[in-house]
Amino acid sequence: MCMASSNSREAVLAAAKRSAMARGYNGLNFRDIAAEVGIKAPSIYHHFATKAELGAAVARRYWEDTVTQLAAISDEAHDPRMALRRYPEIFRKSLANDNRICLSSFMAAEYDDLPDPVKIEVQGFADVNVAWLSTLLVDAEILGPDESEIRARAIYAAVAGAQLFARGRADIALFDTMIASYRAAGLLPA
Amino acid sequence: MCMASSNSREAVLAAAKRSAMARGYNGLNFRDIAAEVGIKAPSIYHHFATKAELGAAVARRYWEDTVTQLAAISDEAHDPRMALRRYPEIFRKSLANDNRICLSSFMAAEYDDLPDPVKIEVQGFADVNVAWLSTLLVDAEILGPDESEIRARAIYAAVAGAQLFARGRADIALFDTMIASYRAAGLLPA
């Protein structure tokens, strides 16, 4: 019995992503993923040669999905300020989804144990976030192009930090409070 | 051959702390710690009954040490603004020490896998940071007591986030840039 080629692969990728957002790269494990997908562990090797490869694929898919979400936000918004205002939504959604966090934060913590291909894809997530923020900060005329990237990095780190803090208390309201505080302080546009 | 009672216990605690700041609670492992201390793994059970107990002791010691460091900063500083300015130093030191990070950030990520006693001690670290920041924000007349705690939490999360980001690139200069950006934006007092 075999399903259409890509179905299992996609299902593995999706299950692994969910797991990685809750338990990190070290927490990823073939048996649990397989069980969730409804196949056996060795079958995963048919789609991914090693754990490192699976991890890299998960991280890559993660930032690709994020590009889509960010694009959706900028497209829907009437002006760049409005889009920037909605930025924290992405991080909020993870918390709302079983107290999970950004895969990139988790894996930045696990830095020492990460195979190189995984590291590269993890950095990709931060890169696309910073690029999006930087562009919008310029478009919204909040900062000039010379300062926007640095500020974008600061915003990304701060929002990710708030997400991590809220996870540690399993309290999403804390996340909202911190984002509001960033706005009040001037880090994020009000 | 046996050493004075507390020496090994302290050495285990110190080695475990270093390891936890690099590889988290899940990365803690009795054999490596024992090897670093110069004893065998089962000997650790003479000082700590379980891994959870060791983890909790490490986390507790961690925030106790932080209380000392924070107190030193406020004591040395001539005014509260000066003390606040030096706050990021603590996080910077971990990065300078082999790209390690705040144990509390790491364990907030590992939240799902943490035994309850460990969770409690980990939250203690954030608590003492927030309390210290909150007091100084009021003393420096930057904020009133009604807003200071919320802002303190935001600052803590932002600085921890910057630390995490910098670790993900193994680049301490990024940390400095982000802190500078927090100051420019108004999150931290300039």
Next chain:
DNA sequence: CAACGTCTATCTACCAGTTGGTCGGTTGGC
């Protein structure tokens, strides 16, 4: 003072569970 028991810190040897990964075989669609 010597003999004794005791307590602490440590050891060696071992165990069961989990992990990433391998091997050889089966199944079913094209």
Next chain:
DNA sequence: GCCAACCGACCAACTGGTAGATAGACGTTG
């Protein structure tokens, strides 16, 4: 008949943890 997708059985490495023995420091007692 071929090939992708899958399976059961297995393995070596590593994990937290246990059992039982040993070696030395120390106070007590004959």
